[in-house]
Amino acid sequence: MIAGTMAATPLEPTPGARTSAPKYSANRFSLSNIGLYLVIGVLSLFFLFPIYLIFLIGFTSQQYTIFSARPPLIPPALTLINLQQALSGANSPFLPSMYLSLEVAFFVGGLALLIGIPTAYGLSRLGRRLAYGLTTVLFVVNMVPSITIAIPISVEFIKIGLYGSPISIGIAQELLALPVTVFLLVGAFQGLPPDLENQARVDGAGRFRALYGSLVPLIVPALVAAFLLSWMLSWDESTFALILYNPASSATLPVNIFLAFTGRGSPTIGVAFSCIATIPVIILTVFLQKYLKGEDLAAGVRG
């Protein structure tokens, strides 16, 4: 269908790709279903338990959590005291930290699209071999340890005078966001009808107008997914943020949480920060799951 709309069936493969293993039985209590749900239950527990703990610790008084010899799994009482301490402490770094994290995350997300769209477009139009080679280059970059790069980069940034600014952190983090973004977007571009761009060019559009006028509007779901992934990557990133932050001003949330846990602050404050930092991400992840459909990603791999 030329329309190219993507119905939101989350994490579901195309209708053709089902295993021949037992399908969902009509009888909800059949043995295979019970087995399946049992496994799902266990796995879900595994995925959810630490998140549960985070909120548990955040909203329970310290004596029952980190200072307890036998911390209970069900809290005796909930409290907001951790949050209050975190937010209201005289020199609470919370708000500036959150602001910085937001700044950097949006910068990284936006930059990912800014660089990623033309790059992915170019890659999708080059021959297979060349595109594969260049994409590999981008991914290899991803495999260099952040710590290896962060140190020389920090030296460079000091020279340029950007050290400690959100831009420097963002530029460094972009190295992690770009490969994923390009991967997603190349797949998206390749899923478009090949003659659409040709039609736009024949109709009089130059390269840029053809790209942004006829192609980009059709891959909006992939753009959203790429932006969200890059945003979350930045929000979570702590290596570059740790090495490149300016101690005189604020650090990003993960760095502050890290410092809180490793002695320069109270751990409970760290947990309170953690809870607050986690909430937007959970919301975004639920949102993102809609866009991570199997085929879009597969397109990028088949590329």
Place this chain on the structure above:
Amino acid sequence: MATFFQRHQNQLVPFLFVVPALVYVGYFAFYPTAQTIQYSFQTRILAFTWYNYQANLQSGLLTWISNTLWLTVDALTIQFGLALAVASILNRTFRGKTVFATIAILPIGIATVVAGFAFNQIFPNTGAGYANSILASFGIAPVYWLNHPWMALLIVAIADSWKNTSLVIIILVAGYATIPRTLYQAAAIDGAGPLRQFRYVTLPGLRGFIVMALLIRGAQEINIFQLADIMIGSYPQLLTVQIYSLWETSGGYPYIASAVSTVLLAIVSVLIVVVILIGGGGKK
């Protein structure tokens, strides 16, 4: 007369679109990497020397390497085992599938430092912690989780796997989507049960995706830093944590740390080469 550029403009112009990304990556990734390698062979006085490497060897570089590898192998095993299970479940239809799918990728959103803290609370070395609470309810004595180096590393591997299995799941789900159902039907007709089908239909179909996931996660695993730093600090020593502490204690001179960085790079490169050779280059 048509110029070379004119003749090949349909190939050259797309390439121009890629150039900015290449420049960015070249300047911010390749150049610093080259610098690091260069630094590893220098000291404040000498221009080329093996001193840094020798010093690190004496400090226990080989132990750091084996620790890192043990951690990596554990983590990758857990991640791929879990991810295959989850992805194959997600390949079916059932009630509550969307919910489960969301749950399965939720860990991506939890900040690494936060996850590290949470697992610290589950598996601390103080005899307390939530795992011990659970054990206690079965009457089992508390375990000091980080006592043995290999177990400490295993705990870190579990924690890291918790967060990163989701990425592998996403990749494998994409892979499952490319396997046509008719292949399974043909295999079933040929007499293959679920296990055989997995081996002869699923695995080959997923091969390119597994390779890609191995490359990405393998490298990230070897480079694990923040999580390990929070959970086990500098003992048992991992390569990345050593790099950081060497840098911090060097007063701004990167030489000793760069040697370890270079070793780390070498290991990642070996991983890439091995995986590509065995896996056949993946599909991209």
Place this chain on the structure above:
Amino acid sequence: MTVKLRFDRVTKQFGNRLVADDITLDIDAGEFFVILGPSGEGKSTLLRMVAGIEAPDAGRIFIDGKDVTYLPSNKRNIAMVFQNYALYPNMNVFRNIAFPLRMQYFPPEEIVSKVQDVAKKLGITEILDRRVNQISGGQQQRVALARAIVRNPTLFLLDEPLSNLDARVRFAARSELKKLQKDLGQTFLFVTHDQKEAEVLSDRTGVIHHGRFEQVGPFSDLYDRPATRWIGDFVGDVPMNYMPWQESGAQGALGFRPEWAEVTPDGDESATVQVAERVGDFSYLLCTMANGWRIYLRSLRSVDVGTEVHFKVNRHVFFKGGPDGDAGTDESGRPERHPPTN
């Protein structure tokens, strides 16, 4: 008669496949020229080179006397209709048609009036505000045409624009297209593998085979005076019949279409019917002659299998060439072009 489009020794290779082999051809202004050929033989590639989507490996292309070989597509002032119409999915019909005008920065009021004019001409005024995935295939095709017409280009390129239509819609669309071209008086370069379209639509047809134009001319020429055996087989509903023959001292093959032979008791040739198929008003008879040759004959009456029929050939084409009727053309090699004698 001015030349609108000129191919000058155009050559293009994909890997080791030569899809355009030293092609030289002039297309006149106002002409409806059909490029006819089997699928995958290079017809679309020729069109795309004219559009600027591909560039030739060698040779030049001239539009209105100007060398456009390496000119970017958006500067050629041509219109193209693709097989799947390539309508912009995120825009409604109006904005699709308006797109080329926007690219040239026409003022909005002018855009509106031009689009409405064209929509009226093609009968799609009612669907101007619909999304393109909500209209039928026939309507989509007309939108694609409207978009092509609206900017008054110097040349129209059409790549199998009727292939995606249902048979019945295709029939009507075909005549509408011909009428449209006559009304506009524009030059149409039309690519297809369907001979009926070539027959109905073209002023001239060029049959392309192995990257070369094996014959160019009005369709009736292709039918009545095929230049090669391959053309004789390719054009027409039923393959041509061939027998080894001598004429004027030269060896070759005699070719005749079933309808050029008459089944009649006083015919001097005879053959036995092996298969009889009734299609429409005629029976098509696959017969074997005494010397072993199999031929198709056509008769108004039904004939039983096994009957011996007599026929005479009223009209034929002679192909010069090698012995045993291998008249210098075959599927694998380059055809020798011997002008038919009649």
